[in-house]
Amino acid sequence: MDSKIKLPQIIITAFMAGLFVLAALLGMDIPELISGSFTKFVMNGVLVLAMIPMINAGVGMNFGLPVGIVAGLLGMCMAIQLRMTGIAGFLGAVALSVVPAVILGLIYAKILNMVKGKEDIAAIFIGYSFIPIMNFVWTVAPFTNREMLYPVGAEGLRPKISLENYFGSVLNELFVLKLGKISVPLGLLLAYAAVCLLVYGFFKTKSGSVMLAVGENEKFCQLSGIRIDRVRTTAIVLSTVIGAAGICVYAQTYGFVELYNAPLSHSFPAVSAILIGGCIGRQAKISHAVLGTYLYQTIYLLSAPIANAILIPQMSEIVRMIITNGIILYAFLKQERRRRQ
Amino acid sequence: MMKKVRKDELIVPVTFIVFSILCFFLSGISFMFLAEQVALRFIRNIILVLALIFPIMAGMGLNFAVVIGTTITQASFIIVLNFNLTGGRGAALVLAVSLVAAAGVGCVIGRLLNKVRGREMVTSIVVGFLANYIYQLIFVAGFGTVIHVFNKKLVLSTGIGVKNMVDLKTFKEVFDNLGVFRIGEAKISMLLLAMIIVCGFFVFYLMRTPLGQKIRAVGMSEEKSANIGIDTDRIRVIVIVLSTVLAALGQFVYLQNIGSLNVYTEHLDTEKFACAALLAGGASIRKAGVKNAFIGGVLLHTLFVLSPLAGRNAFANASLGEYFRSFVAYGIIAFALVVNLRLERKGE
Numbered sequence: 001m002d003s004k005i006k007l008p009q010i011i012i013t014a015f016m017a018g019l020f021v022l023a024a025l026l027g028m029d030i031p032e033l034i035s036g037s038f039t040k041f042v043m044n045g046v047l048v049l050a051m052i053p054m055i056n057a058g059v060g061m062n063f064g065l066p067v068g069i070v071a072g073l074l075g076m077c078m079a080i081q082l083r084m085t086g087i088a089g090f091l092g093a094v095a096l097s098v099v100p101a102v103i104l105g106l107i108y109a110k111i112l113n114m115v116k117g118k119e120d121i122a123a124i125f126i127g128y129s130f131i132p133i134m135n136f137v138w139t140v141a142p143f144t145n146r147e148m149l150y151p152v153g154a155e156g157l158r159p160k161i162s163l164e165n166y167f168g169s170v171l172n173e174l175f176v177l178k179l180g181k182i183s184v185p186l187g188l189l190l191a192y193a194a195v196c197l198l199v200y201g202f203f204k205t206k207s208g209s210v211m212l213a214v215g216e217n218e219k220f221c222q223l224s225g226i227r228i229d230r231v232r233t234t235a236i237v238l239s240t241v242i243g244a245a246g247i248c249v250y251a252q253t254y255g256f257v258e259l260y261n262a263p264l265s266h267s268f269p270a271v272s273a274i275l276i277g278g279c280i281g282r283q284a285k286i287s288h289a290v291l292g293t294y295l296y297q298t299i300y301l302l303s304a305p306i307a308n309a310i311l312i313p314q315m316s317e318i319v320r321m322i323i324t325n326g327i328i329l330y331a332f333l334k335q336e337r338r339r340r341q
Numbered sequence: 342m343m344k345k346v347r348k349d350e351l352i353v354p355v356t357f358i359v360f361s362i363l364c365f366f367l368s369g370i371s372f373m374f375l376a377e378q379v380a381l382r383f384i385r386n387i388i389l390v391l392a393l394i395f396p397i398m399a400g401m402g403l404n405f406a407v408v409i410g411t412t413i414t415q416a417s418f419i420i421v422l423n424f425n426l427t428g429g430r431g432a433a434l435v436l437a438v439s440l441v442a443a444a445g446v447g448c449v450i451g452r453l454l455n456k457v458r459g460r461e462m463v464t465s466i467v468v469g470f471l472a473n474y475i476y477q478l479i480f481v482a483g484f485g486t487v488i489h490v491f492n493k494k495l496v497l498s499t500g501i502g503v504k505n506m507v508d509l510k511t512f513k514e515v516f517d518n519l520g521v522f523r524i525g526e527a528k529i530s531m532l533l534l535a536m537i538i539v540c541g542f543f544v545f546y547l548m549r550t551p552l553g554q555k556i557r558a559v560g561m562s563e564e565k566s567a568n569i570g571i572d573t574d575r576i577r578v579i580v581i582v583l584s585t586v587l588a589a590l591g592q593f594v595y596l597q598n599i600g601s602l603n604v605y606t607e608h609l610d611t612e613k614f615a616c617a618a619l620l621a622g623g624a625s626i627r628k629a630g631v632k633n634a635f636i637g638g639v640l641l642h643t644l645f646v647l648s649p650l651a652g653r654n655a656f657a658n659a660s661l662g663e664y665f666r667s668f669v670a671y672g673i674i675a676f677a678l679v680v681n682l683r684l685e686r687k688g689e
Contacts, residue, residue: 063463115682121402121463122682125675128613132668139661155658268470312482312501318474325471332464336457 008330009278012295019302026309031181033302038185039172040297042192043253046246047266048273048293049199050239055284056203057235058215059112061271064123066263067108068243070134071101076248076257077157080166081145087174089167090252097244105240109233124267131264138259161257168255188253195245196286202238211235215283272296272324275331280338299323350623353673357621357640360669361647364662368650375646380524382642385598387537388591389615390634391544392584396461397619397629398548399580400560403674406450406465406581408612409472410588411595413446414439416476418512418602419503423492427511432597435512439589447585451578458563462626462678469612480604503604513600533594540587545631547583556580560627617641617670626681644669 024030047065054062062068075097084092108126115122139156143149147165150158162168174187202208214221214231222228247266251257274284277292303316365375389407396404417439421431450468457464484490485501495503516530523529547553558566559576567573592611596602619629621644622637645666652662 111679114679114686116686118460118462118678118682120460121466122675122678124463124466125671125678129668129671129675132664132671135664136661136668139658139664311499314502315478315482318478318481321474322471322478325467325474328467329464329471332457332460332467333453336460 006278008276008327009291009295012276012299016295016299016302019299019306022306023302026306028305028309033305035183035185036301037294037298039188039253040301041294042171042185042188043250044246044270044273044297045192045289045293046195046249047243047270048246048289049195049286050243050246051270051274051279052199052284052286052289053202053211053235053238053242055274055279055282056215057211057232058218058282059232059235060119060123062123062239062243063120063267063271064108064112064127064130065243065267065270066127067104067130068101068240069247069263069266070130071104071240072097072244072247072251073134073257073259073263074100075244076163076251077141077143077148077161077259080148080161080163080257081143083145083166085166087167087170090170090248093167094245094248097248098241101241101244102237105237106233108240109236112236113229113232127264127267131261134263135260157259159258159260159262161259163252163255163257167252170252171249172253191249195242196290199242200286207231207234212283268324268328269296269320272327275327280331280334282335296323350625353621353676354623354636354640357644361640361643364644364647364651367655368647369654370647370650375643377524377527378646379639379642381527381529381598382645383638384529384534384537385595386591386611386615386618386642387634387638388540388594389588389611390618390638391540391631392587392591393615393619394544394548394624394629394631394634395556395580395583397624397626398553398560399556399577400563400627401454401577401580402462402626403616403619404465404581404584405462405612405616406454406469406472407584407588407615408469408608409446409450410443410585410590411592411608411611412472412476413443413585414589414592414596415602415604415608416479417442418509418596419480419495419507419604422507422509423488423490423495425492429515432512432515436590436593439593440586443585443589444582447582448578450585451581454581455574455577473608477605505604505606507602507604508600509596509602510600513597516597529598533597536590536594540590541631541635544587544634548630552576552579613674614641614670617673620673620677626677641670 020030020033023033047069050065050068051062054060072094075095076093078096079089079093082092111126112119112122141157143157148157148161150156171188171191172185174185175190177184177186203212210221210226211231211234214226214228218228221231247263250266273292273296274289275292276296277288277290279285279288279292300316300320303319304313307313307316307319389411392407392410393404396402414435417435421435421438426434450465453468454461454464479488480503482502484503485496485499490496490500495507497504516532517528520531521528522531522534548556555566555571555576558569558571559573563573566576592608596607618637618641619634620626620637621641622633622635624630624633624637648666648669649659649662652665653659656662
């Protein structure tokens, strides 16, 4: 498969460049926007990496990303309950979320293996129906840290838990490099690079290459004695674990843990980001995720102040969602055309 | 015509009935109040549920793109109000514009879905989302910039963008004046009620005409239908056109009955709740009928009315009941998908 940059990427890149020019014309602080683009990029980057194992094993897009996100939220809630702080607190949260991620991932995999060929639609509704179950859990779970609970009146955890006293921005503030006016969050970028390397490394191992082979040609693998469902399960669990770690990174940058319906809003943007990066849905590379996340998030970052400047603040969100869904639709059509050839 | 009812068709409705009875006793409300609430919601919603039947019978699964039909009606209301047309003439124009536009858009969606055979459901979800945001773009940013505003009452004080809430009382009155049907406190226009009955008969009857036979044939096996000379692409487009038009009509009835329009939120998730209703009535993603729509509409709305009340009464927390009902709505779709797709795979 050639990794040459194709027309959609050129259009999106040109659009991003256009937005930069427009921002400059409107007199905005370009160095600050560039600095912001790095944090936004990593903030969402790990969530996008959660697409890769599933795509490569031929399971399709991880529309059930909320499952992984919920595992990460559980991990973070436990970390806050135990009052873990700083970098150790962040790593503790990631570690604590691995167990729920593996358990939920196994269940998720079990269901997806029943609906081979139509995983996308099933995954969407697994996500949708899982969220109310978790809302129930957030309401009745026996957490006791006052900072996590509703201040007065209502029961349960609050929808937005501040990480200020725990591990908010710990990665963002690690080794910040000043290049003129641009500040580069090296710690954050290094953490992202480490996750990318781990995923890259996994696909160089034996089980990684088996996974790629299953994605490539399931029938052939079955005939050569590979247990397909097992490989798919590994991929789905892996995606779920990465998703859990992804929301931890997201939350520490954002400064808040968002519970209840918030996990639902991450899956479509993540799918769309990897598609923008040039993945057509058969094989996903790290480069697709990296390029796609940067383009997608930077466009979103730039469009917000521009929309404010032209007095229609909601417009950036609307345009972002049109791009998100438009790209996914485009990818569906393109995959179909490829399949027919 | 009497067929034996299959066992698996009964599982879901019976589960709903059991839960509803349980919630009814937990909620402690009067039966009259329940009947009134359910009837009102049922009448507002049923045509949208009927709109899902044709695509299922044509083998295209749940058509989540029906939400586009509902946005078209909302857009027609705003556009007609923008030209300061009110009363009966306005309402007739809204109906005409929305049905024609829905037919046109349905044609486009149908062609699109023909290009993604085998993945119609997920595509219809994405298309629905896309249409929602385009709709928002038109009314948030287009109104007052690209589109000229004739009716200043519609837009925000900045002059750009439609307000969150638009009053449709002028249209509601027309229908209410033609005679109303009372259920407890609620009033339902006779004309709207007649529309619902006509739609029910229309769907029921159409499935028994030659066109209906063709739709069934395409749903059973596209390959075989193509062999006996049915233009499957055309049938599938017709199915989606009918579905979108019915959805538009359904939203017309709904908004007429409410008398106001939440411009940016009214249509959200309606398609998923309609799907849940149909499935609650014992339909599958392969087979559905008017009967399923009517039974499911009653069952789903009963549970929807009762569960928050039951939650508040039994656990002193209404949100627990609300979580339960969203779980039911989404869970039933997930359940139907998994069960059906699994059966299909076993059959292969």
